Amino acid sequence: MYLPPPTESGDTPVCSADPTSGLPVSGVAVRYAGGHVVPMHKHAHGHLIYADRGLLRVESASGQWLVPPTAAVWLRPHVEHRLVVPVALQAHGLFMREDTCARLPAFDGVMHVSGLLRELILGLTNNRSPPRSERYQELLGALLAEELCAQPRLPFHLPWPADDASGTIHRVCQALLQAPGDTATATDWASRLAMGDKTFHRRFLQATGMTFGKWRQQLRLMSSLTLLMKGMPITQVALASGYESHSAYATAFRKQFGEPPSAFVANTE
Numbered sequence: 001m002y003l004p005p006p007t008e009s010g011d012t013p014v015c016s017a018d019p020t021s022g023l024p025v026s027g028v029a030v031r032y033a034g035g036h037v038v039p040m041h042k043h044a045h046g047h048l049i050y051a052d053r054g055l056l057r058v059e060s061a062s063g064q065w066l067v068p069p070t071a072a073v074w075l076r077p078h079v080e081h082r083l084v085v086p087v088a089l090q091a092h093g094l095f096m097r098e099d100t101c102a103r104l105p106a107f108d109g110v111m112h113v114s115g116l117l118r119e120l121i122l123g124l125t126n127n128r129s130p131p132r133s134e135r136y137q138e139l140l141g142a143l144l145a146e147e148l149c150a151q152p153r154l155p156f157h158l159p160w161p162a163d164d165a166s167g168t169i170h171r172v173c174q175a176l177l178q179a180p181g182d183t184a185t186a187t188d189w190a191s192r193l194a195m196g197d198k199t200f201h202r203r204f205l206q207a208t209g210m211t212f213g214k215w216r217q218q219l220r221l222m223s224s225l226t227l228l229m230k231g232m233p234i235t236q237v238a239l240a241s242g243y244e245s246h247s248a249y250a251t252a253f254r255k256q257f258g259e260p261p262s263a264f265v266a267n268t269e
Contacts, residue, residue, distance in 0.1 A: 023134060025141025027094040027125035038083040046096035046104060047075045048148065049083070050113060050121050055229045055268075056091065057084040060108070063159040066222055068229075068268045071110045071154050072121070077101060079108055086226065092125040096145070103145055110156040111148060120144040155256055158222055159215070161207035168193055169207040176216060180223040181242035186212045221256050224249070229268065234261050 032038075034054075049058065050072035058065045058073050060081045065073045075081060077098065083091070096104060105111070113121070123140055131137075161169045172189055176182055184192075189212070190200035204212045224241040228234070238249030253261050 022097075023137055023141060024097045024100045025094055025124060025144055026137070027092060027121070029090055029092045029125040029127065031090050032085045032088065034085060034087040034089075036085040038085075040080050040082045042078050042080045043075075043095060044077055045098070046077050046101040047079075048094040048096070048121070049073050049075070050092045050094075050118070051085075051089045052092070054085070054087040054089045055225055056089070057086070058082070059084065061160065062108075062162065063157055065108075065110050065158075066156045066225055067110055068156075068225070068264075070113055070267055071156065072113050072117075073108075073110050074105055074148065075108050076106075086229070092121050094121060094124055094144070096141075100141070100145055104148060105153075107153075110154045111151040112154055114147065114151060117144065117147045117151060120147060155218075156222065156225075158218055159208050159210060169204055172204070173208070173215070176219055180216075180220045181240055183242060217252065218256070221253060224253070224261075225264070228261055228265050237261070 049056070049067065051067060051069060053069055056067040056073075058067060058075075058081055060075075060079055067073045085091075120140055120143060124137065124144065161173055172193075186200060186204075187197055190197045193200065195203075201212060204210075204215070208215050210218070220241045220243070224237050227237045227240060232240070234249070235246045238246050241249065243249035243252065250260050253259075253264070257264060259267070
């Protein structure tokens with residue numbers, strides 16, 4: 001198994017195993033129970049992860065990605081990551097050989113899944129018996145690589161602070177992660193940390209690559225996706241996420257994700 005299931009003790013083994021078929025693209029499908037966590041592991045191959053339902057969370061040292069059923073996350077070879085499974089789902093893992101990776105995106109990110117790409121993913125992770133010929137699988141893999149490259153990158157990524165020697169910005173981000181609706185301003189945080197406003201803004205931008213306001217907005221919107229997927233009414237989601245009204249939240253949501261919250265929910269059901 002390349003996406004390791006729980007052991008008999010209930011723990012999930014760290015898995016750095018890669019496919020051994022030698023095909024340019026190979027895959028596997030694994031069912032997970034809700035609340036399951038696959039701990040940090042990595043692969044020598046490029047890795048594409050797609051889930052048929054729920055909102056899969058993929059975490060790495062550089063940040064986290066949320067993956068709705070309309071998308072998949074692409075990770076380059078050797079990227080350490082863990083999976084957090086919110087609801088029972090089937091995860092589809094595809095592994096790309098090094099020569100195939102050379103044609104694929106040179107970044108880690110969440111990609112849109114078109115209807116064709118979805119069918120290719122399912123076709124390559126179908127544990128069919130007897131299996132299709134290698135030539136057939138090679139053709140599917142080649143088409144999948146082309147289709148993946150044609151997909152737009154989606155804004156479902158929250159970067160984590162890097163090169164923050166003192167850990168100050170890391171602590172700020174961790175606090176906000178625990179309370180996305182927190183309303184403290186950048187000035188409030190600077191005061192708590194006994195530093196000037198300009199210093200705080202500069203250090204935050206250096207550590208995350210985003211301004212404080214933009215990072216917090218991204219955190220709030222991404223956190224709200226989990227609440228939406230749990231069936232919470234949109235107005236309650238808006239207030240819990242730090243927005244003053246349904247309309248303010250819907251406007252920010254549409255600007256970031258290209259559709260209103262109601263459409264996102266409808267498209268992921």
